[in-house]
Amino acid sequence: MNHDPSQPVRIVVAGGGTAGWMAAAALSRTLGRTASVTLVESDMIGTVGVGESTIPPLVNYLRLLNIPEADFMRATHATFKLGIQFDNWRAPGEGYFHSFGATGKDHWSAGFQHFWMEGKARGHDAPYDDYCLELLAAREGRFAHLPDNRVNYAFQLDATAFARFLRGIAESEGTQRIEGKISHVDLDGDSGDMAAITLESGKRIEGDLFIDCTGFRALLIGQAMHVGYDDWTHYLPCDSAIAVQTGSVRAPVPYTRAMAHDAGWQWRIPLQHRVGNGIVYCSRYLDHDAAEERLLGNIEGETTTKTNRLRFQTGARRKQWHKNCVAVGLSSGFMEPLESTSIHLIQRAILRVIRMLPAGGKVSTRDIDEFNAQQFQDMEQIRDFLILHYKATERDDSPFWNYCRTMEIPDTLDHKIELFRETGRVFRNNEELFAENSWAQVMMGQGIMPQSHHPVAGKLSDGELDHLLRGLRESVAKTVAGLPPHGEYVARYCRAQEAEAA
Numbered sequence: 001m002n003h004d005p006s007q008p009v010r011i012v013v014a015g016g017g018t019a020g021w022m023a024a025a026a027l028s029r030t031l032g033r034t035a036s037v038t039l040v041e042s043d044m045i046g047t048v049g050v051g052e053s054t055i056p057p058l059v060n061y062l063r064l065l066n067i068p069e070a071d072f073m074r075a076t077h078a079t080f081k082l083g084i085q086f087d088n089w090r091a092p093g094e095g096y097f098h099s100f101g102a103t104g105k106d107h108w109s110a111g112f113q114h115f116w117m118e119g120k121a122r123g124h125d126a127p128y129d130d131y132c133l134e135l136l137a138a139r140e141g142r143f144a145h146l147p148d149n150r151v152n153y154a155f156q157l158d159a160t161a162f163a164r165f166l167r168g169i170a171e172s173e174g175t176q177r178i179e180g181k182i183s184h185v186d187l188d189g190d191s192g193d194m195a196a197i198t199l200e201s202g203k204r205i206e207g208d209l210f211i212d213c214t215g216f217r218a219l220l221i222g223q224a225m226h227v228g229y230d231d232w233t234h235y236l237p238c239d240s241a242i243a244v245q246t247g248s249v250r251a252p253v254p255y256t257r258a259m260a261h262d263a264g265w266q267w268r269i270p271l272q273h274r275v276g277n278g279i280v281y282c283s284r285y286l287d288h289d290a291a292e293e294r295l296l297g298n299i300e301g302e303t304t305t306k307t308n309r310l311r312f313q314t315g316a317r318r319k320q321w322h323k324n325c326v327a328v329g330l331s332s333g334f335m336e337p338l339e340s341t342s343i344h345l346i347q348r349a350i351l352r353v354i355r356m357l358p359a360g361g362k363v364s365t366r367d368i369d370e371f372n373a374q375q376f377q378d379m380e381q382i383r384d385f386l387i388l389h390y391k392a393t394e395r396d397d398s399p400f401w402n403y404c405r406t407m408e409i410p411d412t413l414d415h416k417i418e419l420f421r422e423t424g425r426v427f428r429n430n431e432e433l434f435a436e437n438s439w440a441q442v443m444m445g446q447g448i449m450p451q452s453h454h455p456v457a458g459k460l461s462d463g464e465l466d467h468l469l470r471g472l473r474e475s476v477a478k479t480v481a482g483l484p485p486h487g488e489y490v491a492r493y494c495r496a497q498e499a500e501a502a
Contacts, residue, residue, distance in 0.1 A: 009035040009357065012207035013175075014182060014197060014220055016041030018159050018343060019329025020213035021166035022061075023350045027211075028173035029065050030354050037174065038205060040197065042181040052269045052276040053081060053256045053340040054154040056100050057433075061347050067169065073494035075165040076157040077272040079252045080486060082138035084339070088260040089446060091394045096445025097255075098339075099135035101152035103128060103437050104472050110454035113440045114424055117450060118457035119469050126473055128444065132437075133476050138255040142483035143490075150479075154340070156256060156269045156276075178205065182214075185224035193324045194220065209363075210325045211353070218331040221317060225325055228318045229333070235387050235410070236314040237403065238264045238336055242292050243278040243308045246301035251487030258338060259298075262398035263291075266298060267337065272496050274304060280336060283311075285400040312336070314383075320375040321368045326353055332375070335382050338389060344433070348378055374430075381432050384413040385439070392417065392446035417448060424450030 009031070013024050020039055028037045062069055072078070083099035090096070104112030116128055129135050134152055137143060145151065171177060180199035188195045196206040197220075212220035221227050233239060252270035259266045264281035279295040286294075292307055316333035320326065327333075328349045335341050352374065356367040391409050395401035419425055420443050426436040460468065483489075 008033060009209060010207045011035050011037045011209045011211065012197065012205055013037065013039040013211045013213055015039075015213035015215060015329075015331075016163060016167070016177075017213065017215065017329070018163050018166075019215075019331075019346045020211075021163045021170060022343070022346050023211050023213060023328055023353075024170035024175045025166040025173070026061070026065060026350050026354065028170050028175045031357070032173075035357075036176075037170070038176045038178060038207070039170070040178045040180060040182065040199070040205060042179060044181060052159055052271065053084075053156050053267070053337070054343050055340050055433075056152050056154045057344050057347060058154055061351075064351075065169070070494040072165060073155065073157075073490075074496050076155070076161045077274075077496040078155045078157040078494070079271055079490055080143045080254045081154040081156045081256060081340075082134040082143065082151075082254045083256075085138075085255055085257045086260070086389070086442075086445060087257065089258075089265075089389055089393060089395075091447075092397065096441070097129065097135050097138065098438060098441050098445065099132050099138060100154065101132065101134040101437070102435075103135070103441070104131040105468075106436075107456060109456045111424075111426065111436050111440065113444075113450070114453040115457045115460075115465070115468065117424060117453040118460070119465055122462060122465065124466070124469055126469065128441075130473050131469075131476060133479055136476055136480045137483055138253070140480055140483075141251070141253050141486050142480060143254045143486040144483045146479070153254075156252075156271055158271060159343075178203070182219055185220055187224065191323070192225075194224070208324065209353075209357075211350075212325055212327045212331045213329050215330040216312065216334070218317070218327065220325050221319075221322060221327040221331055225322050227322050227327075229313075230315045230318055231313055232315045232383055233313060235383065235407070236336055236390070237282045237284070237400070238280045238314070239312060240283045240288065240291065241278055241280045241310045241312070241337075242288070242295055243276065243310070244295065244299070244303050245305040246275045246277055246299050246303050248273065248275055249301040251485065252490065254486040256340065260395075261294065262286075263400045265338070266295065268299075272490060275299075275301060278337075280338070282400055285398070316376060316379045316383075318376075319372050320349065321353075321371045324363065326371075328353075333379055335379065335386060338386050339382070339434075341382050341433070345375075345378065345382075349375060377430065378433065380410075380412070381429070381434070384410055384416065385434050385442070387413055388417070388439075388442055389446065392443065392448050394447055417443065420450060421448055422451055424453045 013020050024039045087095040183200045186196045194210045196204050198204045257268040263286035266279045269276040277299050281291045320332045329346050390404040426439040
């Protein structure tokens with residue numbers, strides 16, 4: 001990127017949707033007059049727009065951009081999310097909950113699971129779940145903000161409305177939106193950098209830095225710059241999804257459901273005014289018509305939209321930033337929506353771009369290399385966490401699950417599983433997204449129980465251990481009992497107009 005430091009950096013965002021408008025809003029609000037932001041999108045091109053479930057880092061995005069949470073939730077018809085209920089993953093008829101936040105109280109030398117296991121060895125029979133505030137609140141359908149940010153949460157939202165809300169913020173901060181379809185991309189013959197994009201109307205838009213938010217098509221990073229793609233379908237074999245919306249038939253619960261079936265899984269995400277539903281499946285084991293029939297046979301309420309079919313290839317772009325082009329969102333790769341990480345990866349990418357934007361002159365190739373290393377590591381770590389759900393299963397009731405249970409997995413994941421199985425420990429690398437408690441909840445939920453635990457837990461006397469465990473359980477139970485029903489709290493805090501009309 002060659003740039004006159006006396007002039008604002010010209011940033012061109014190609015594509016709208018959640019990725020494009022998250023990028024434009026963050027860039028324009030953060031950089032102000034030091035950058036000019038132009039976003040190009042076409043009303044003729046639809047967005048995927050089915051991502052409705054998020055994870056807690058989105059709370060930080062709102063805070064960084066000084067976006068009032070209640071305003072955002074009203075605009076996106078959002079509800080709160082405390083985690084994910086997994087049904088039928090370990091075995092048909094069995095379930096577990098992956099919650100946000102911590103379980104119990106960690107010691108600096110060992111996670112709480114070691115003290116819980118010591119308690120089990122001494123006759124304490126309370127389940128691990130009883131020590132987690134977010135988990136119990138979710139199961140009892142309760143929620144409220146607590147002092148000192150004591151509850152960890154995310155949102156269940158309307159992704160299309162989120163993009164519309166962010167567009168308003170971005171345009172108020174100076175982002176210029178240009179309507180049109182991209183016809184071709186102009187590259188500089190000497191440097192190979194992206195020089196401009198040209199629209200079907202003939203309009204040419206030059207820039208210093210280009211953000212590719214064109215979705216699966218990857219018009220800039222893939223089609224124009226020919227950056228390759230690592231296919232991870234052999235680890236994550238689901239390649240298709242069908243989404244549909246239904247009207248609400250009950251008060252929204254503060255969690256998402258992921259219900260496994262014989263060739264994949266189904267989601268159910270309650271918003272204020274409707275419920276998002278979808279089925280994720282492997283087309284080798286289930287054809288599209290049968291998948292749609294299965295989805296429509298396992299929903300609540302009347303459908304309010306037509307079904308939306310999607311094909312995808314799980315994987316990652318080999319370079320997320322190449323020359324002066326950065327891939328953000330689906331153009332950078334795709335992690336299937338099992339743990340609601342798509343919006344998080346958009347957020348991580350765009351905040352890294354802002355941190356690495358040069359003050360003037362040519363962008364550092366070392367910055368680009370560091371960006372690519374960090375983004376790719378994020379995606380590999382998320383990939384491993386997703387694979388865990390499929391690999392660690394006892395299901396042998398279908399060819400799909402037989403494949404997943406017996407497939408080869410990355411060495412990084414195999415190491416994590418066997419370390420936890422042998423010692424109860426989870427070691428994380430470089431600000432890894434999913435915390436120790438997330439790994440512990442999913443591994444134990446999927447049936448991987450540690451064979452031993454840290455000796456520090458054995459230092460406690462019977463009385464001390466009993467006091468610790470009972471005190472933690474009672475504190476959680478007392479706090480949850482004092483929380484209002486989730487639906488009532490949402491109605492008071494951020495009721496959307498559409499929800500009122502419904």
